[in-house]
Amino acid sequence: MLLNTSLxxxxxxxxxxxxMKHTLRDxxxxxxxxxxIVLGIVFYADSASVDAPLPTREFSLIAFTALVFGYxxxxxxxxxxxxGFWVLLAVFLALHLASYxxxxxxxxxxxxxxxxxxxxxxxxxxxxKTLGQSASR
Numbered sequence: 001m002l003l004n005t006s007l008x009x010x011x012x013x014x015x016x017x018x019x020m021k022h023t024l025r026d027x028x029x030x031x032x033x034x035x036x037i038v039l040g041i042v043f044y045a046d047s048a049s050v051d052a053p054l055p056t057r058e059f060s061l062i063a064f065t066a067l068v069f070g071y072x073x074x075x076x077x078x079x080x081x082x083x084g085f086w087v088l089l090a091v092f093l094a095l096h097l098a099s100y101x102x103x104x105x106x107x108x109x110x111x112x113x114x115x116x117x118x119x120x121x122x123x124x125x126x127x128x129k130t131l132g133q134s135a136s137r
């Protein structure tokens with residue numbers, strides 16, 4: 001009985017250590033993303049002339065893409081090891097970019113903001129339908 005309790009405690013300790021490693025890894029990824037964003041802004045500010053207007057449409061493309069696909073990737077974490085998930089996400093990303101570039105000159109920017117939530121839901125549903133029920137949380 002004592003041996004069994006000892007093994008159970010070791011499993012719990014190993015699980016906590018694994019969770020801590022994942023948490024640390026997540027924070028390193030978040031820090032890397034934040035650093036990339038800050039460096040991008042600094043390089044843009046350094047290279048742009050003082051009178052140049054801010055490229056709001058380009059910034060909105062980056063922001064909406066990160067928002068929509070960031071949430072999909074977060075919600076479908078169980079599928080990260082599946083190559084099909086990443087291929088499907090790449091196809092959706094190509095469609096997203098192509099449609100955004102087509103829409104950006106035809107509709108007001110505010111409408112694109114409103115379309116971000118339905119796009120997330122659509123991509124999430126299509127991932128579930130394509131890859132089966134294992135995609136749901």
